[in-house]
Amino acid sequence: MSSWQATCDLPSFAPLTQDIEADVCIVGAGIVGLTAALRLVRAGRRVVVLDSQQPGRGNTGRTTAHLASALDDRFSELARVHGLDAARMAWESHATAIDLIAAIANDEAIDCEFARRDGYLWLAPEHDSDILRRELETVHAFGWRDVEALDEAPVFGGPCLRFPGQAQFHPLKYLAGLCAALVRSGVAIFGNTRVEGVAGGEEVVVTTAQGHRVRSGAAIVATCSPICDLFAIHSKQASYTTYAIGLEIAAGIVPPGLYWDTADPYHYIRLQPGADGRDILIVGGEDHKTGQADDGERRFDALEAWTRARVPAVQQRRYQWSGQVFETLDGLAHIGPDPGGAANVYIATGDSGMGMTHGTIAAMMLSARICGEASEWQQLYAPGRHPLRAAGEFLRENANVAAQYADWLRPGEVSSVAEVAPGAGAILRSGLSRIAVYREDTGELHACNAACPHLLGSVAWNHLEKTWDCPCHGSRFDRRGEVIAGPAHTGLRVVDPRTLR
Ligand SMILES: Cc1cc2nc3c(=O)[nH]c(=O)nc-3n(C[C@H](O)[C@H](O)[C@H](O)COP(=O)(O)OP(=O)(O)OC[C@H]3O[C@@H](n4cnc5c(N)ncnc54)[C@H](O)[C@@H]3O)c2cc1C
Ligand code: FES
Incomplete structure (x- = not known):
């Protein structure tokens, strides 16, 4: 059984077979790399994109494609760690990312099923409604006034918050449209080209496994988990494997929307319009740290049982798949200069399960920076930040990593x-x-x-x-x-x- 997106064909590109030069070299052809390439070529830069596989074969090909400006790690927590102004900026940046995806789809005539949706955060039974009250107070305090509390969440029941202005789309149709736009604009995309080295400096030299070099003025390492950094960033974010299933359901039973709960790990659900009067209910969750469990079928079954208990009308399971998300200490991505100090090398990582919007924010910020423009979000997403109020999380995650080395015994x-x-x-x-x-x-x-x-x-x-x-x-x-x-x-x-x- 595959993922629901796998029905979309993406173009394939030949490998790099010689040394070349560009203004900017982008490593990785997921949503970050391809969106950044479009922003840069529109700004008049010569851009080269290299991918070890082909566009969309990374986690962008596995997303459930909620486009949310409502942070799933919650604004009340972000405000606790970084203050209310940071929470406001995070909201604005994600909302701007959704708007940008809509604008790119429109400008480039990409038929990617982009649709605005309401988002619903509902209370897991084990939680106190204080969680929702705090979240509502926080978003109202920073200015998102049209978020409202409802007594009954659609479908899942119980108290919830409704967040207007969220969206969904088909990520691979979007990437296919980005590839077409890039090719039309003269961007060179190379597939099956694994990068092994990124040396920063006034001239950045990217070296492939085949020994070819791309010399450029700047590089964006858009490999989801950075390949240029040995330790600094990987001690501040953790890799989780997450699972998703697609269940058939008669059209009209579940109202279109993005749904997620307060559980840990949380469940994330949305409706994908289908054919012949049947929709697909996409349900994700059951996360665990990558490499620390090998019971994927049990987790798919648990997701299905959880859904059937709440939505008895679901029919057969049509899709199932897994992928990785990278959780940071404060729920915000790491976007900016390589923390290892390589000059003119930039990273975008730590999607925190919101990589469609974080990835688009990264593309906006890094392309602007390379073009010499400032971003008001620079400090918020700085890869070098050390959120002191998330120190407990830092210790927990790193103790977990240290414990893994006991496997050698x-x-x-x-x-x-x-x-x-x-x-x-x-x-x-x-x-x-x-x-x-x-x-x-x-x-x-x-x-x-x-x-x-x-x-x-x-x-x-x-x-x-x-x-x-x-x-x-x-x-x-x-x-x-x-x-x-x-x-x-x-x-x-x-x-x-x-x-x-
Ligand atoms: C099941 C699941 C559900 C999710 N749901 C959501 C959601 O609803 N909403 C949301 O916003 N996010 C969601 N995410 C997260 C989101 O999918 C990712 O954060 C996002 O796709 C990451 O995009 P990216 O461009 O950074 O990386 P990727 O899409 O992983 O692209 C990285 C690319 O780099 C290439 N690469 C890697 N190493 C090298 C190398 N050495 N040389 C050259 N190329 C290399 C890879 O081949 C790949 O193509 C979900 C993720 C999963 C797994
Ligand atoms: S990923 Fe760091 S040791 Fe394997």
């Missing part, structure tokens, strides 16, 4: 390669090493050292996606050990399976 999951079933992966101990072993359905074995090339976490098997996932900062590798997602930018070290018992 644990025995293997199998004691010989013969125990690895076809289509399965398992960790085998070989002396002091842990070996990630995968057996193809044909019986062929692949083996790699389980040490993640980022900071030596021990990868774990994800049988749903058939990937090796790192429990420390969320790097992911395919079943043969090739890197799919950073912060690692190289694969696992291959081991000859004939040397294993």
Whole structure:
């Protein structure tokens, strides 16, 4: 079963096969990279985009595409950590991002099903209605006056807040439209081109795995999790795997809208119009830290059971998929100069589950900065910030990462390669090493050292996606050990399976 977006075809691009020059080199062709490329080419810059896969194959191809200016980590919490003015700026930046997506879709004639919706935050049964009261007081205090409290949330019942002016769209139709607009404007997009090095300076040099170089005046590392930073940013954000399902439902039963609750992890729901009088109810949640659980089917089933208990009219499950989100300490993205100090290198990361709007904010801010313009949101999203009032969260997340290194002392999951079933992966101990072993359905074995090339976490098997996932900062590798997602930018070290018992 695939994701609901997978029905959309995106263009493919050939790899980079020579050294080239540009004004700006963008690494990563998700919503951040492609939106930034459009802003920059419209500002007259020569832009090159490189992607290790193809546009839209990262988390933008897995989003449930709520376009929200209502922060899911809640404005009352943001106001506690950063003050009321910061909460107002966060709201304004996300609302501006939604407006920009609407404007780009309109200007470039992108048929991406953009539609305005109301958003509803309703109270999880275990929570006190004080949560909603505090949230309403905060948004009214900073000026979002038309948010209102309702006694009965549509569909889910119980007290809720209604946030007007939210939206939804089809993310891959949007990306396909962005690609077409970029190609028309002369932007060079290269697929299957993995970047291994980003060296900052007056001239930024981006080096690909094939050894080609792009020389430019600036680079945007738009790889969702930055591949240019070893530690600074990854100690301030955490990688979570989140799950989503699409259930058929007769049209008209669930009113169009974005819905989410106060639970932790929370549930996020919206309606996708379907064909033949049937809509798709998209339901997400069941998050866990990447690489720290391997029970995806149970989580899909839990989402379905949770939905059936509340919306008994849902019919069969048509879609299911998972992906990653990067949670920051304060629920705001990290957007700005590389905190490692590489000159003219910029990052956009820490989507906090709101990567469609955070990604569009990043594209606005970074393109403006590269063009020499200031942004009033610069401090709010600065990658170097240390929110002191979120210190507890910082300690909790980093203690969790430190605990993952204990895996190196644990025995293997199998004691010989013969125990690895076809289509399965398992960790085998070989002396002091842990070996990630995968057996193809044909019986062929692949083996790699389980040490993640980022900071030596021990990868774990994800049988749903058939990937090796790192429990420390969320790097992911395919079943043969090739890197799919950073912060690692190289694969696992291959081991000859004939040397294993
Ligand atoms: C199930 C799910 C539901 C979600 N729901 C929502 C939602 O409702 N609303 C919302 O706003 N957000 C949501 N998100 C979050 C959102 O999808 C992401 O935050 C967003 O797509 C990130 O966009 P991006 O451009 O930063 O990264 P990506 O889309 O991941 O793009 C990064 C690109 O970089 C490329 N890349 C990686 N490494 C390299 C390298 N070394 N060299 C070259 N290229 C490289 C990848 O191939 C990829 O194409 C959801 C996420 C998931 C998984
Ligand atoms: S992602 Fe950091 S150690 Fe693996």
